[in-house]
Amino acid sequence: MKRVSKAVALIAAMLLAHGARAEENTLEWLTNFQRMKEVKPVESKQYREECGSCHFAYQPGLLPARSWEKLLDADALRKHFGENAELDKDTLKAIRDYAIENAADKSWYKRSRKIALSAAEGVAPLRITEVRYIERKHHDIPEKMVKGNKDVKSLSYCDRCHTQAGDGVFDDDTVDIPNYPGWRD
Numbered sequence: 335m336k337r338v339s340k341a342v343a344l345i346a347a348m349l350l351a352h353g354a355r356a357e358e359n360t361l362e363w364l365t366n367f368q369r370m371k372e373v374k375p376v377e378s379k380q381y382r383e384e385c386g387s388c389h390f391a392y393q394p395g396l397l398p399a400r401s402w403e404k405l406l407d408a409d410a411l412r413k414h415f416g417e418n419a420e421l422d423k424d425t426l427k428a429i430r431d432y433a434i435e436n437a438a439d440k441s442w443y444k445r446s447r448k449i450a451l452s453a454a455e456g457v458a459p460l461r462i463t464e465v466r467y468i469e470r471k472h473h474d475i476p477e478k479m480v481k482g483n484k485d486v487k488s489l490s491y492c493d494r495c496h497t498q499a500g501d502g503v504f505d506d507d508t509v510d511i512p513n514y515p516g517w518r519d
């Protein structure tokens with residue numbers, strides 16, 4: 335009860351501080367506040383284009399900075415999960431800087447905080463699907479719905495099931511597993 339009233343007081347104070355602004359701005363602010371629960375959407379067009387051709391452009395907030403440092407290295411990109419994802423020097427620098435600046439451990443988005451905490455103890459994971467928090471969330475999904483599902487193939491293709499993954503939203507209310515409309519039952 336005490337926590338609830340504290341939260342209400344905080345929101346009220348924030349709203350008051352906001353009172354001077356126009357009503358639609360307040361609405362926009364509230365919507366953004368709600369979105370902060372998830373992962374920050376990709377804002378870099380360059381990142382989206384260069385890293386979104388083979389799979390959807392994973393938000394930098396899905397991995398800690400030290401993971402991006404390892405992944406976004408000239409040599410590593412030449413052997414990127416069995417593919418050559420090489421970039422020219424300037425493009426690589428821009429993309430690498432963007433990913434590191436927006437990494438999970440530098441983000442205030444709630445989902446990113448959880449990822450950062452969960453990846454904190456281990457070595458730098460090279461896969462989002464190896465982060466313990468993400469692993470745990472998918473533990474109970476039967477293989478036939480993932481690897482055995484021709485429209486998914488691997489857990490790496492987040493956007494096959496998370497219908498709003500492109501906007502950084504991974505909430506379980508927005509999940510729809512292809513070919514398994516009744517997966518919740």
Ligand code: HEC
Binds near residue numbers: 384388460
């Ligand atoms: C030429 C195709 C290609 C390009 C371009 C590419 N990737 Fe990948 N990426 C892959 C493949 C293939 C996988 C492995 C998918 C699987 O295991 O099913 C992968 C996996 C990943 C993973 C791990 C996902 C997991 O399993 O958790 C990350 C992170 C990643 N890529 C980031 C990037 C970034 C950042 C860029 C832009 C610099 C990029 N990729 C560009 C092909 C590509």
Ligand code: HEC
Binds near residue numbers: 396463492493495511
């Ligand atoms: C085969 C479909 C599928 C794929 C592919 C998939 N997910 Fe999920 N994901 C699910 C399901 C189903 C749940 C909900 C599990 C539950 O309700 O317990 C979930 C839950 C989550 C959650 C927790 C949501 C919540 O509300 O607590 C996160 C975060 C998440 N997934 C992120 C990812 C990311 C990131 C990727 C890609 C690297 C990914 N998922 C790939 C099916 C998938």
